[in-house]
Amino acid sequence: MKRIVLGADHGGYELKNTIKAHLQSRGFEVYDVGTNSAESCDYPIFASHLCQKLQKGEADLGILVCGTGIGMSMAANKHRGIRAACCSDTFSARLTRLHNNANVLCLGARVLGAGLALDLVNEFVDAEFEGDRHVKRLSLIEDIENGKAL
Numbered sequence: 001m002k003r004i005v006l007g008a009d010h011g012g013y014e015l016k017n018t019i020k021a022h023l024q025s026r027g028f029e030v031y032d033v034g035t036n037s038a039e040s041c042d043y044p045i046f047a048s049h050l051c052q053k054l055q056k057g058e059a060d061l062g063i064l065v066c067g068t069g070i071g072m073s074m075a076a077n078k079h080r081g082i083r084a085a086c087c088s089d090t091f092s093a094r095l096t097r098l099h100n101n102a103n104v105l106c107l108g109a110r111v112l113g114a115g116l117a118l119d120l121v122n123e124f125v126d127a128e129f130e131g132d133r134h135v136k137r138l139s140l141i142e143d144i145e146n147g148k149a150l
């Protein structure tokens with residue numbers, strides 16, 4: 001069973017808690033790096049805590065929630081080995097696992113209703129990377145991460 005780590009800022013913590021209850025009810029092992037209140041905070045800090053957990057191999061997938069999902073995805077994608085996708089449709093949430101081997105899903109709590117957000121979460125956590133021709137493309141992304149000009 002996959003281990004899933006969740007993180008949010010003040011704009012996303014309520015949806016993050018809804019996602020947490022949903023994933024726990026599905027039997028996943030869930031970690032929560034916060035935040036846990038409506039008090040204003042800085043999303044890059046929570047993105048970084050979540051990404052460190054993935055980098056250490058302590059979780060398999062991450063889900064980050066802020067107002068739009070965009071700031072979280074920008075911050076998460078600055079971390080080595082992190083492939084974060086900000087999604088608001090189920091097709092993209094599934095395909096980013098199948099083709100991009102995304103390990104972080106970013107959601108906008110001010111963009112999505114809870115029902116759609118949980119559908120996106122299900123698509124993301126249930127899909128598996130297809131490998132094959134996509135492996136080479138991901139290794140090119142890794143080259144960029146290592147400072148190589150393509």
Ligand code: RB5
Binds near residue numbers: 009068069070071
């Ligand atoms: C916080 O007001 C908001 O900027 C944040 O939640 C997020 O939407 C940033 O991308």
